[in-house]
Each structure stands twice: as structure tokens, then as C-alpha cells.
Amino acid sequence: DTAVSQTPKYLVTQMGNDKSIKCEQNLGHDTMYWYKQDSKKFLKIMFSYNNKELIINETVPNRFSPKSPDKAHLNLHINSLELGDSAVYFCASSQWGEEGYTFGSGTRLTVV
Amino acid sequence: GEDVEQSLFLSVREGDSSVINCTYTDSSSTYLYWYKQEPGAGLQLLTYIFSNMDMKQDQRLTVLLNKKDKHLSLRIADTQTGDSAIYFCAESILPGGYQKVTFGIGTKLQVIP
Numbered sequence: 001d002t003a004v005s006q007t008p009k010y011l012v013t014q015m016g017n018d019k020s021i022k023c024e025q026n027l028g029h030d031t032m033y034w035y036k037q038d039s040k041k042f043l044k045i046m047f048s049y050n051n052k053e054l055i056i057n058e059t060v061p062n063r064f065s066p067k068s069p070d071k072a073h074l075n076l077h078i079n080s081l082e083l084g085d086s087a088v089y090f091c092a093s094s095q096w097g098e099e100g101y102t103f104g105s106g107t108r109l110t111v112v
Numbered sequence: 113g114e115d116v117e118q119s120l121f122l123s124v125r126e127g128d129s130s131v132i133n134c135t136y137t138d139s140s141s142t143y144l145y146w147y148k149q150e151p152g153a154g155l156q157l158l159t160y161i162f163s164n165m166d167m168k169q170d171q172r173l174t175v176l177l178n179k180k181d182k183h184l185s186l187r188i189a190d191t192q193t194g195d196s197a198i199y200f201c202a203e204s205i206l207p208g209g210y211q212k213v214t215f216g217i218g219t220k221l222q223v224i225p
Binding site: 004035040041042043044045048056090092099100101102103104105106 | 143145147149152153154155156157160198200212213214215217218
């Protein structure tokens with residue numbers, strides 16, 4: 001199936017741990033994004049990569065580090081997890097000339 | 113700065129029309145979007161409108177744009193229980209030719225059978 005897929009779907013971890021979330025798209029899109037959705041459903045962009053190059057880097061703690069090994073993959077590594085990092089993280093992709101994003105189904109991160 | 117505002121909640125009866133409203137602040141917005149999020153799922157693009165258009169219709173969906181007032185609305189005709197979801201208004205500023213989309217907080221639509 002053509003899609004944006006994220007793994008894992010659920011992630012429960014303790015404070016202070018380091019974790020990674022992976023995202024892959026097989027749509028041939030050249031731009032990928034990470035968004036954070038908090039408990040009030042507010043969506044905020046974190047990062048965007050275009051053809052492996054970082055193009056959007058919002059005010060996000062240095063503990064968050066994106067990595068794009070190729071244009072089909074965008075991973076998010078989080079160091080020293082804090083309670084406030086609990087949220088749903090969405091990966092999305094888009095293609096210049098085509099409107100809108102295609103979203104993954106989200107990764108629900110719970111830090112305890 | 114960019115800001116997109118929506119009311120938080122709307123309740124309608126099945127078969128009625130729903131109108132979800134949105135206001136945005138950035139006059140340089142080029143594209144305006146409506147996304148739908150069902151529980152436990154990602155956002156799904158419903159429709160979009162270019163800033164030089166006033167209206168766009170797509171089956172049961174009608175988007176109206178008042179660029180002067182920076183007001184966008186989504187009308188869903190003959191609302192069904194399957195339309196219950198959170199609806200996000202969004203705008204695209206297109207910095208550097210790439211899409212940076214700013215989302216509103218979402219309007220939760222509840223359809224009463």
C-alpha cells in the first residue's frame with residue numbers, strides 16, 4: 001500500500017530514556033515533516049526535510065534530533081525524555097506541485 | 113505572525129448542514145486547507161482552496177473564502193454520523209518554495225443520530 005508509515009504506534013517509556021520513532025513514505029514525495037500534537041489536539045511543526053536537507057527547524061529542544069538517511073525516511077530521536085514530551089507525533093510528506101500533506105497514523109508517546 | 117483560530121466544538125443533527133468556521137491572520141497565505149482527523153488516526157486532507165478563489169465545491173463539501181476578512185468556512189451538507197471527527201483548518205505560507213502548514217486547534221464535530 002502506498003502510504004506514510006510510522007513505527008512504533010505506541011511507545012511508553014520512563015523519564016530520562018532515549019527513544020527513536022521511524023517514518024517511511026513510499027509516495028515518492030520529496031519533503032517530509034514531523035509534527036507534535038499535544039493533549040489539546042494542537043499541532044505544531046517541529047522539523048521538515050527536503051531531499052535529506054533540513055529546511056524547517058522550529059524552536060524545539062536540542063534533545064530532539066531528526067535524521068533523514070534518504071528522502072523516503074525521516075526518523076526522530078529523542079534524548080533524555082521528559083514528562084512534557086508525552087504527545088502524539090505525526091510524520092507527514094508532501095510533493096512540490098501537489099497540495100496538502102499525507103500523514104502517518106501517529107506515534108503516541110507516553111513518558112512516565 | 114501566523115495564527116489560525118477555530119471554535120472548539122460543534123454539534124449537529126444527522127441530515128442537517130454543518131458549518132465550521134476559521135479565521136487566519138497571515139495575508140500572505142497562499143493555500144487554505146481543511147483536514148479531518150478521526151479518533152486514533154492521522155489527519156486526512158479533505159479539500160483546499162487557493163487564495164485567489166472565493167468558493168470551492170466538492171460533493172457534500174463547500175469551502176468559502178473571504179480573503180478580506182481572512183475567514184474560511186467548511187460546509188458539510190447532509191451531515192452523517194461518519195462525519196464525526198475533528199476538523200482542522202490550515203494555511204500554507206510556502207517559505208522558500210516548500211510547504212510549511214500552520215494548523216488551527218481543530219473543531220470537534222459531533223453528529224447526533
